[in-house]
Amino acid sequence: MAFVPDGRLFVCLQGGQVRVIKNGSLLSAPFLSITVDSAGERGLLGIAFDPNFATNKYVYIYHTVPGSPPHNRVSRYTAAGDTAAPSSEVIILDLDNLSSATNHNGGAIHFGPDGKLYIGVGENANGSNAQTLSNLLGKMLRINADGAIPADNPFNNTATGKNRAIWALGLRNPFTFAFQRGTTRMFINDVGQSTFEEINDGIVGSNYGWPITEGPTTNPAFRGPIYFYGHGTSDATGCAIVGGAFYNPTVPQFPSSYIGKYFFADLCSGWIRVFDPNTGTASGFATGISSPVDLQVGPDGALYYLAQGSGGQVFRISAPSGPPARALNISGRSRIETGDRIAISGFIVTGNALKRIVVRAIGPSLGNLGVSDSLADPVIELHRGDGSIVMANDNWKDAQQADIEATGLAPKDDKEAALIATLPPGNYTAIVTGKNGGTGVALAEAYDADQSADSRLANISTRAPVGTGSDVLIGGFITGNGTGATRIAVRAIGPSLQQFGIANTLPDPRLELHDGNGALLASNDNWQDDATQAALIASYGLAPTNSLESAIAISLGPGSYTAIVADKNGQTGVGLVEIYDLQ
Numbered sequence: 001m002a003f004v005p006d007g008r009l010f011v012c013l014q015g016g017q018v019r020v021i022k023n024g025s026l027l028s029a030p031f032l033s034i035t036v037d038s039a040g041e042r043g044l045l046g047i048a049f050d051p052n053f054a055t056n057k058y059v060y061i062y063h064t065v066p067g068s069p070p071h072n073r074v075s076r077y078t079a080a081g082d083t084a085a086p087s088s089e090v091i092i093l094d095l096d097n098l099s100s101a102t103n104h105n106g107g108a109i110h111f112g113p114d115g116k117l118y119i120g121v122g123e124n125a126n127g128s129n130a131q132t133l134s135n136l137l138g139k140m141l142r143i144n145a146d147g148a149i150p151a152d153n154p155f156n157n158t159a160t161g162k163n164r165a166i167w168a169l170g171l172r173n174p175f176t177f178a179f180q181r182g183t184t185r186m187f188i189n190d191v192g193q194s195t196f197e198e199i200n201d202g203i204v205g206s207n208y209g210w211p212i213t214e215g216p217t218t219n220p221a222f223r224g225p226i227y228f229y230g231h232g233t234s235d236a237t238g239c240a241i242v243g244g245a246f247y248n249p250t251v252p253q254f255p256s257s258y259i260g261k262y263f264f265a266d267l268c269s270g271w272i273r274v275f276d277p278n279t280g281t282a283s284g285f286a287t288g289i290s291s292p293v294d295l296q297v298g299p300d301g302a303l304y305y306l307a308q309g310s311g312g313q314v315f316r317i318s319a320p321s322g323p324p325a326r327a328l329n330i331s332g333r334s335r336i337e338t339g340d341r342i343a344i345s346g347f348i349v350t351g352n353a354l355k356r357i358v359v360r361a362i363g364p365s366l367g368n369l370g371v372s373d374s375l376a377d378p379v380i381e382l383h384r385g386d387g388s389i390v391m392a393n394d395n396w397k398d399a400q401q402a403d404i405e406a407t408g409l410a411p412k413d414d415k416e417a418a419l420i421a422t423l424p425p426g427n428y429t430a431i432v433t434g435k436n437g438g439t440g441v442a443l444a445e446a447y448d449a450d451q452s453a454d455s456r457l458a459n460i461s462t463r464a465p466v467g468t469g470s471d472v473l474i475g476g477f478i479t480g481n482g483t484g485a486t487r488i489a490v491r492a493i494g495p496s497l498q499q500f501g502i503a504n505t506l507p508d509p510r511l512e513l514h515d516g517n518g519a520l521l522a523s524n525d526n527w528q529d530d531a532t533q534a535a536l537i538a539s540y541g542l543a544p545t546n547s548l549e550s551a552i553a554i555s556l557g558p559g560s561y562t563a564i565v566a567d568k569n570g571q572t573g574v575g576l577v578e579i580y581d582l583q
Contacts (some may be wrong), residue, residue, distance in 0.1 A: 014043035040102025101125035120174035127211025238266030243295030253301030375440035385427030
């Protein structure tokens with residue numbers, strides 16, 4: 001099964017139909033019905049969408065063509081809405097003729113990040129096929145979208161004819177494999193014979209050893225699995241590895257600890273487990289599934305699995321519901337200069353009640369964190385949306401010292417600034433400057449000091465000079481006071497600031513979002529590059545007005561996060577980072 005960027009889920013039936021699930025409902029008419037040889041493990045086995053599906057509507061399938069002898073084929077069809085256009089089949093690749101054995105067909109197909117079509121092919125129950133370059137069986141193949149063979153395939157000089165499509169060999173039955181979104185990493189699941197099931201690192205030109213080895217190996221001629229498990233009937237053993245899905249969705253729904261992990265399942269034992277590539281270990285996720293055969297992470301961030309049991313069903317696993325996380329504090333770190341090149345942090349108090357806020361300007365103590373050239377004596381002003389001043393502070397002990405200490409948010413240096421204000425719902429701006437025109441790196445922060453109030457911080461922004469190295473613009477925020485995920489949009493704005501009279505704006509802002517451990521959750525250069533992300537951003541009414549500006553839509557659980565803005569080409573200028581709480 002595979003998702004279309006618009007959210008529809010296409011499901012292959014072994015007997016020759018492709019069915020469509022749209023808006024949570026199975027459509028009555030199949031997308032496609034073809035005649036296949038469905039004996040044993042043959043049939044309609046794989047589906048993929050062209051990277052340019054939005055414009056060309058191309059759908060690729062892997063299926064077994066009846067005949068004497070039969071063979072597997074990759075065909076392309078053109079979608080016309082929810083059905084295939086009549087007579088639109090184009091044969092992309094015919095594989096080798098099959099023997100009387102009906103098992104080990106492989107069948108998974110996916111487009112890689114290089115735009116090439118990758119095809120997992122089983123060895124047709126003949127191990128010797130996996131070790132020869134004279135046929136396509138027991139291999140991972142790589143072809144162009146039109147069926148042509150790429151000039152940089154690894155065996156172009158040693159294989160002949162269509163066998164030059166071979167990208168890796170030594171596989172028994174790579175029934176499923178997956179690419180990690182945003183990277184070039186591929187994991188190949190290879191079904192074992194009697195001892196081990198394997199997850200292999202998909203690397204060009206590799207020989208994975210079948211039938212000479214199964215499971216771990218010390219033979220330098222072969223690439224051993226990065227993870228394997230034995231045969232049995234427990235919640236960690238099985239008989240046939242299936243499914244394969246990295247958790248790197250456009251809009252995550254699961255906690256951030258799942259980002260970058262790899263889901264896989266076992267057909268016989270009926271479980272789903274999660275593999276951590278960083279530690280090489282796996283942990284349990286779900287059990288009691290009746291013959292799972294495929295896994296996909298949907299555009300909504302949920303995990304979908306296809307099970308053969310009970311007549312064939314698709315199930316959806318979503319994160320536990322709960323109150324959404326809320327923004328509890330926000331910060332912006334940047335270099336403070338003079339004129340327009342100061343730090344301006346904006347936030348909105350929403351809701352129906354007064355909100356107690358702590359606002360700080362941190363400078364000298366940043367030196368203890370390895371920041372050079374920190375602002376020696378920051379001054380902070382808090383303004384209302386109409387520009388009028390609420391209050392200001394130079395050195396935090398000058399006023400409100402006891403109240404600030406009671407919050408646990410007292411700055412570490414006496415020259416740093418802080419204030420407490422109780423604010424009605426509305427727009428506010430905190431402006432950080434250097435006393436007597438001082439310059440340097442500073443941190444502007446706003447904290448929610450009354451999380452029980454019927455109001456919250458939302459729509460946070462920081463405008464400041466963006467440099468290079470440690471002088472990039474860093475927007476931090478913490479979500480909490482809930483157990484569920486909250487929808488967040490983050491934007492990096494540069495060129496369009498000119499319409500507000502800002503000179504020397506950042507030419508081409510690039511945006512990264514990191515979790516509290518520093519792991520990269522998402523990145524973006526030009527906001528329209530990812531069609532799915534662009535559609536989400538536009539649906540929120542947050543489409544940047546300049547195509548060079550950046551945006552990310554994501555769901556985040558409670559925790560701390562950092563948005564980093566820098567110029568794509570290392571240039572400097574005034575930029576704006578914005579964080580929107582969309583709950």
